[in-house]
Amino acid sequence: MKYSHILFDLDGTLIDSKETICRSFEYALNKMQVPNSKITDVNALIGPPMLTTLQEVFGFTLDEAQKGYQYYLEEYVDNGQMFHAKLYDGVQETVHKLSQLGCFLAVATTKNEINARKIVKKQDLDIETQHVYGTYNDGTRSDKKRIITDLLDDYNITNRSEVLMVGDRHFDIIGAHEVGIDSVGVLYGCGSAKELQDAGPTYLISSINELLTII
Template sequence: MKYNHILFDLDGTLTDPREGITKAVRHALGQHGIIVNDLSELECFIGPPLQETFTEKYRFSEAEAWEAVLSYREYFKDTGLYENEVYVGIRDVLDLLLSQGRQLYVATSKPAVFAETILEHFQLSAYFTMVCGSELDGTRSAKTEIIQHVLDTCRIQTSEAVMIGDRMHDLIGARNCGIHSMAAGYGYGSEEELTACQPTYFFKTVEEMLRSFASFAV
């Protein structure tokens, strides 16, 4: 067994949060007089820290980006959290990994309080030894910091750990922390984005991931 400790991203890896996140972003942008009718234009917000994407995509100042994050949360905390669904086959993956004696963790840029609520709502909490996310004040939002916090807190040897995620931030964060990575090609990062980061493994589907773990290939 190669990896005893497996870290999962949340959005775009365990669950598909498209509806909730894009609607919350649309709500936030509306508070700044920006109208977006096509929610697909906002899928770039799925994965990276929100402040970062508001700044990059809409040229918000630091203060404006933080105001947008607060507006986003107005919608997300009551409604957007639940406009979400677990990817088909993910429960099978998690059941298999636990049966193999592996330890599972969530490492997400989403505030930990929201991540924990989502996992509990979809009855996924019991699978994970630790859920690590950002703080509500915006600290510890970089994926490298989040992954490192899990490794340090749980005293995990880097040679025994792997990070699974669907965006470049997950793969770069894994590399920065000295652990291997698995690209979830079924999520929101393009194949070009993910392969450019040279992940240790690339899975196009959840089923492909399941088969690989089932065969003890990883």
């Protein structure tokens, strides 16, 4: 087995959360009294840190973005939108098989860590809750490189040639490059084939099941 440690992104890789994120953004934009708050391309909003998206896509100041993020969480967390996301086809079986093979399985996401852990637990995946790393409640540790680095350091994973990052956006691939690990771009998520190819993943796959042929 070439890769004994598999790190997954969450949104767009393990779970299809497009509708839940779209509804939460629209809720927040309505609360912020943004005209024409209908989201037409949610894919572009999934992947970057939330505060970054609210500033760069919608033009909010940092203070406004923080307020908008609280509104987002009101719908996404308090109203339970986050639990409506579905696993992509083959995820449950593939993760279970990797667990049976003895792989160290973890999640590295820019989603809030507490919420990410709740989602993974709810989905009943064979990934231990403490192996789910994400952004802190105050919005810090939102960089994919740092999230991956902290995870590897905390578990004393020093042989990076055995580690594989699996994600659907260029952020995942670039983060993997920056920490010196191989990567897999999944073509079924939120990122385009061109976006992933330009980022330079080690592998590209069309379905999560193909991961079993790589490791």
